[in-house]
Amino acid sequence: MFFPVCIDIENKKCLVIGGGKIAYKKIKTLSRYNSDITVIAEEIKEEKIREIGNIDIREKRFSDENLREYMLVVAATDDKELNEEIAEFCIKNNILVNNVTSKNKMNVRFGAILEDEDYQILVSSHGKNCKNSKKLRDEIKNIIK
Ligand SMILES: C[C@@]1(CC(=O)O)c2cc3[nH]c(cc4nc(cc5[nH]c(cc(n2)[C@H]1CCC(=O)O)[C@@](C)(CC(=O)O)[C@@H]5CCC(=O)O)C(CC(=O)O)=C4CCC(=O)O)c(CCC(=O)O)c3CC(=O)O
Ligand SMILES: NC(=O)C1=CN([C@@H]2O[C@H](COP(=O)(O)OP(=O)(O)OC[C@H]3O[C@@H](n4cnc5c(N)ncnc54)[C@H](O)[C@@H]3O)[C@@H](O)[C@H]2O)C=CC1
Structure with missing residues (x-):
């Protein structure tokens, strides 16, 4: 996990x-x-x-x-x-x-990152749907800007 x-x-x-x-x-x-x-x-x-x-x-x-x-x-x-x-x-x-060619055969996944000097936020979809991760990251960006 x-x-x-x-x-x-x-x-x-x-x-x-x-x-x-x-x-x-x-x-x-x-x-x-x-x-x-x-x-x-x-x-x-x-x-x-x-x-x-x-x-x-x-x-x-x-x-x-x-x-x-x-x-x-x-x-x-x-x-x-x-x-x-x-x-x-x-x-x-x-x-x-x-x-990069798997959802699970690794021990580190990259995620969609949002950060500035005050925080780091990473969105992951448990490897299932990276487009959703990107979308949620962009939604969070809009909420906190
Ligand atoms: C498991 C994981 C492993 C890993 O790569 O770490 C993985 C796997 C795979 N990605 C694939 C496709 C694409 N990935 C992206 C984008 C991103 N992918 C990222 C992460 C991850 N991708 C991990 C899970 C993350 C999670 O848990 O949510 C992001 C978040 C971060 C980053 O990559 O750094 C970054 C967006 C953030 C950003 O842009 O900031 C795009 C779109 C684009 O590039 O805009 C496409 C084209 C989609 C299309 O067009 O359909 C394929 C299919 C290849 C094929 O079959 O052709 C596989 C392999 C598979 O699914 O088997
Ligand atoms: N995880 C992710 O976020 C995503 C993953 N992918 C997947 O990533 C894979 C790579 O995509 P691209 O970079 O566009 O492919 P590409 O064809 O542009 O590049 C492949 C690279 O691998 C190298 N390579 C292949 N066999 C090698 C070996 N034995 N030793 C050393 N180098 C070797 C090639 O020389 C080349 O530099 C694709 O299979 C694609 O489906 C695609 C989109 C997003």
């Missing part, structure tokens, strides 16, 4: 596997919290990844990287089986892992 918490990832090693649109979205989120990001992708398909700066980009196929070095791993390839294998390994080894 997923316990909603706030975790400090500043300067912590985070690995994003994949270099497409969705990897970019996840990297942007992680970079907002000053994490130490490495990206492994066979091909950087989303060029905006290169513009983020201060991230270590390795253009190669994912193979035998030592995932134990990382606090958080994001499996963001378009290969569902590979993402699942990565997630299974991380779950077994107590590494935080997010999997």
Whole structure:
């Protein structure tokens, strides 16, 4: 079961596997919290990844990287089986892992975030409907603005 918490990832090693649109979205989120990001992708398909700066980009196929070095791993390839294998390994080894091609096969889900200097709000739909999470986040934004 997923316990909603706030975790400090500043300067912590985070690995994003994949270099497409969705990897970019996840990297942007992680970079907002000053994490130490490495990206492994066979091909950087989303060029905006290169513009983020201060991230270590390795253009190669994912193979035998030592995932134990990382606090958080994001499996963001378009290969569902590979993402699942990565997630299974991380779950077994107590590494935080997010999997973009699943609702449940991970131990960390991203949510729809709303924050300013006074609060942080995250909406999650238990993985069931991320569009609803986004919608509720935007409704809350309207209530508190
Ligand atoms: C389980 C989870 C795992 C995770 O990714 O963490 C997950 C999984 C999947 N998302 C999919 C699709 C889309 N996700 C979005 C958007 C967001 N998705 C996010 C979170 C989560 N998505 C986690 C659960 C969150 C919760 O509990 O509510 C948000 C909240 C946060 C973020 O991603 O950072 C962010 C919005 C917030 C923001 O924008 O601020 C959009 C729309 C868009 O991008 O605008 C689409 C296209 C929809 C369409 O068009 O139908 C697919 C199907 C892929 C396919 O089958 O093609 C899967 C896989 C599956 O469902 O199996
Ligand atoms: N969780 C979420 O919020 C969402 C998830 N998705 C899902 O996310 C997945 C990824 O989407 P996009 O980024 O648009 O795909 P994409 O096709 O643009 O990018 C896939 C990336 O994975 C890399 N890759 C594939 N196999 C690899 C390997 N063995 N080693 C290293 N890199 C590898 C590719 O080189 C590429 O950089 C899709 O399957 C999509 O259905 C889509 C929308 C939202």
